[in-house]
Amino acid sequence: MANGDKTSLADRVGEVGERVRASQAWESIFRPGSPFKKGYTDSPRNRSYVIMNNVLYHLHPVKVKRHGVRLSYTLCLGGLSFFLFILLTITGIFLMFYYRPTAPAAYVDIEALSTSVAFGSLVRNMHRWGAHLMVLTVFLHMSRVFYHGAYKPPREFNWVVGVVLLLLTLLLSFTGYLLPWDQLALWAVTVGTNMGGFVPVFGDQVKFVLLGGVEVTGATLLRFYVAHVLFLPFIIVIFMAVHFWRVRKDGGISGPL
Amino acid sequence: MPEIPEHLRRRSAEARAKALGVPREQVLAEMGLAAEGETPAELIEEITSAVQPANPDTSIPEDLQAREAAARQSAVGDFVAKAAATPAAKPTPAGAPAEPVPVVEVPAPVVEPEEPAPAAAPAAAAVPAATAASGSKIPEALLRRSAEAKAKATGRPVEEVLAEMTGGVPVAEEPAPVTELPVPAVAEPAPAAAAATPPTGEQPAARAPDSTAGRTTTVTAPPIVPPVGTPEGVRPQRLLTVVRARAIQQVKAEPTDKVSVWPHLLLIEFVALLAVTAFLTVLSVILQAPLLDLANFNLTPNPSKAPWYFLGLQELLSYFDPQIGGVTVPGIIGLLGLMTIPYVDRNPSTKPSDRKFAIMFFTFFLVASATLTIIGVLFRGPGFNFSYPWSDGIWFDDLKDWISFE
Numbered sequence: 031m032a033n034g035d036k037t038s039l040a041d042r043v044g045e046v047g048e049r050v051r052a053s054q055a056w057e058s059i060f061r062p063g064s065p066f067k068k069g070y071t072d073s074p075r076n077r078s079y080v081i082m083n084n085v086l087y088h089l090h091p092v093k094v095k096r097h098g099v100r101l102s103y104t105l106c107l108g109g110l111s112f113f114l115f116i117l118l119t120i121t122g123i124f125l126m127f128y129y130r131p132t133a134p135a136a137y138v139d140i141e142a143l144s145t146s147v148a149f150g151s152l153v154r155n156m157h158r159w160g161a162h163l164m165v166l167t168v169f170l171h172m173s174r175v176f177y178h179g180a181y182k183p184p185r186e187f188n189w190v191v192g193v194v195l196l197l198l199t200l201l202l203s204f205t206g207y208l209l210p211w212d213q214l215a216l217w218a219v220t221v222g223t224n225m226g227g228f229v230p231v232f233g234d235q236v237k238f239v240l241l242g243g244v245e246v247t248g249a250t251l252l253r254f255y256v257a258h259v260l261f262l263p264f265i266i267v268i269f270m271a272v273h274f275w276r277v278r279k280d281g282g283i284s285g286p287l
Numbered sequence: 288m289p290e291i292p293e294h295l296r297r298r299s300a301e302a303r304a305k306a307l308g309v310p311r312e313q314v315l316a317e318m319g320l321a322a323e324g325e326t327p328a329e330l331i332e333e334i335t336s337a338v339q340p341a342n343p344d345t346s347i348p349e350d351l352q353a354r355e356a357a358a359r360q361s362a363v364g365d366f367v368a369k370a371a372a373t374p375a376a377k378p379t380p381a382g383a384p385a386e387p388v389p390v391v392e393v394p395a396p397v398v399e400p401e402e403p404a405p406a407a408a409p410a411a412a413a414v415p416a417a418t419a420a421s422g423s424k425i426p427e428a429l430l431r432r433s434a435e436a437k438a439k440a441t442g443r444p445v446e447e448v449l450a451e452m453t454g455g456v457p458v459a460e461e462p463a464p465v466t467e468l469p470v471p472a473v474a475e476p477a478p479a480a481a482a483a484t485p486p487t488g489e490q491p492a493a494r495a496p497d498s499t500a501g502r503t504t505t506v507t508a509p510p511i512v513p514p515v516g517t518p519e520g521v522r523p524q525r526l527l528t529v530v531r532a533r534a535i536q537q538v539k540a541e542p543t544d545k546v547s548v549w550p551h552l553l554l555i556e557f558v559a560l561l562a563v564t565a566f567l568t569v570l571s572v573i574l575q576a577p578l579l580d581l582a583n584f585n586l587t588p589n590p591s592k593a594p595w596y597f598l599g600l601q602e603l604l605s606y607f608d609p610q611i612g613g614v615t616v617p618g619i620i621g622l623l624g625l626m627t628i629p630y631v632d633r634n635p636s637t638k639p640s641d642r643k644f645a646i647m648f649f650t651f652f653l654v655a656s657a658t659l660t661i662i663g664v665l666f667r668g669p670g671f672n673f674s675y676p677w678s679d680g681i682w683f684d685d686l687k688d689w690i691s692f693e
Contacts, residue, residue: 065549074547077547077549077550078547080548080549081547081548081549086548086553090548090552090553091548092547092548093545093546093547093548094545094546094548094551094552095543095544095545095546096544096545096546097544098552099546099551099552099555101555101559106555106556106559109556109559110559110560110563113559113560113563114563117563117564117567133582137581137582140578141578144578151575152568152571152572153571154576155570155571155572155574155575155576156567156568156571157576158576159567159570159571159574159576160567162595162685163563163567165596172625173649173653176628176649177639177646177649178637179636179637179638179642179645180637181628181629181632182629182632182634182635182637183629183635185629186629186630187629189626189628189629190626190629193622193625193626196625197622200596200597203594203596204594204597207594210578211581211582212577212578212579212580212581212582213579213580213581213582213583213586213588214577214578214579214588214684214685215582216582216583216584217587217588217591217592218591218592218593218594220591221591221592221593221597221601222593222594222597225593225597225600225601225604225609228604228609228610228612229618230610245584246582246584284637285637287637287638287639
């Protein structure tokens with residue numbers, strides 16, 4: 031008897047699922063060939079549709095070279111860099127709700143975030159360690175590409191774009207470094223911007239633009255904040271779009287060796 | 288280069304042997320082909336299959352095969368009523384299940400009705416079928432062209448030849464006169480293109496009897512009989528020309544071994560994302576991001592260190608003049624050097640064994656920057672003087688929670 035009840039319950043749940051998947055709303059969301067659509071079967075045609083009829087088609091072709099999906103070839107470094115960027119965007123948006131980029135308020139807000147905001151400490155830690163990790167993965171990705179000779183024609187320009195992305199990643203991380211407005215942030219940025227002052231000819235001008243003054247002040251904090259949350263992400267997204275597009279146009283992944 | 292099909296190579300060997308006057312076996316051996324016995328029947332099959340795709344039974348849907356054979360037989364003009372071919376020549380919707388019913392009265396072409404038609408083939412197969420179907424009635428323009436050529440060759444007036452040709456001379460009954468016809472394609476400057484699109488006025492008529500016979504073997508299997516009057520060992524076909532496969536099928540890229548992104552790549556990526564998210568979450572639970580005292584302009588910490596990715600640079604600055612350590616090395620060598628790598632390294636090979644210098648060079652900079660960074664992070668204490676982390680402690684605030692030597 032109990033057994034019979036169980037089956038009927040499962041049947042009823044399955045029936046609801048079937049009805050949902052047959053509904054117009056569900057049908058309208060998923061394009062033909064989607065694995066979430068009713069009646070999806072695993073066939074070469076549908077495997078193509080999964081990508082082709084999907085926003086992912088902007089990122090992935092329908093098929094890739096077999097050696098390219100080997101984990102040992104790419105170590106997923108480029109993809110992980112992109113994923114970390116997304117993760118940093120998500121955690122960063124969370125942090126923005128609790129943070130005011132002014133000299134009197136910034137430090138207090140970070141302290142409050144760590145102590146009195148639910149998951150505040152965790153999200154801030156994820157943001158910081160994720161940023162360090164992203165610098166690492168971008169750098170390792172560059173090394174991987176070099177050792178595979180993947181910058182060779184026709185991929186020369188994409189290598190250049192990649193170097194720009196590395197630079198932008200460093201700048202994003204560096205501008206974020208100042209935002210907690212503690213001793214570590216202040217003096218690390220002082221040391222860093224002093225290095226900018228060693229640029230020949232325009233050294234002082236570069237430093238002035240970076241700091242919004244002659245030394246680190248509240249104006250620098252605002253400047254770094256805007257660069258960190260708006261300006262640099264905007265630039266890096268454009269470069270990333272070009273980077274990914276060129277990967278596809280230059281014939282997908284390089285190799286095999 | 289894609290592999291040239293064996294039957295084409297054999298044909299080529301045949302032609303070369305004939306042209307050079309050497310034994311066929313010798314040429315075949317030169318080309319790396321075994322000279323095992325080929326009956327004329329096999330050769331006929333090869334020639335017909337060279338015009339058609341190699342395995343018509345596996346790649347062309349039955350309905351299209353039936354249409355093609357019906358059209359050919361109507362071109363030949365023997366034993367198939369025109370009415371039988373006409374309904375079959377109607378365009379069939381692509382991918383429709385094969386229905387051999389309309390062409391049942393055609394004895395030869397209805398092959399293996401139990402075999403399901405592949406879905407992807409019809410688009411590719413439609414072209415030869417259409418070409419063959421058009422041969423049922425020779426277009427006037429082509430007929431005229433052919434007559435003109437023949438008139439030129441024989442020195443007779445065009446009108447006379449044309450009248451002879453249209454006067455009901457059964458072209459298909461006797462293959463031998465067809466081979467005597469001067470083929471216009473030979474005279475044209477581009478033999479490859481001519482071979483790719485044979486003059487339909489003559490070609491179907493010339494090859495139709497044999498292809499029909501060859502097709503018949505697949506079903507009713509009578510032995511292939513060469514046309515009456517053909518001497519022993521003489522093939523009733525003519526080899527127009529041997530063209531490189533390149534001219535017909537434009538092979539642009541080497542075929543590569545590919546896999547579907549879904550599921551092969553997306554699953555790996557998804558797992559990688561999960562793993563990194565899990566790793567980062569666990570790390571963030573365990574390790575607290577540093578937050579020191581409020582920024583104080585009047586209190587300079589000792590040492591003052593940049594973020595870790597700039598510490599290699601800071602390390603360089605402690606050795607060299609700022610103009611060198613701060614600009615020349617990181618700016619010129621670091622950024623510009625990195626960007627110009629693809630334009631400086633002209634070696635096209637990606638094999639590690641071919642690029643020992645490049646790898647050595649890059650590894651040197653990699654190791655150098657890593658070493659400088661590690662020194663800057665761990666081995667620099669107060670006053671940016673050398674210190675040992677195990678005796679003097681960690682002087683890098685991001686790492687203070689990570690390592691301890693208590």
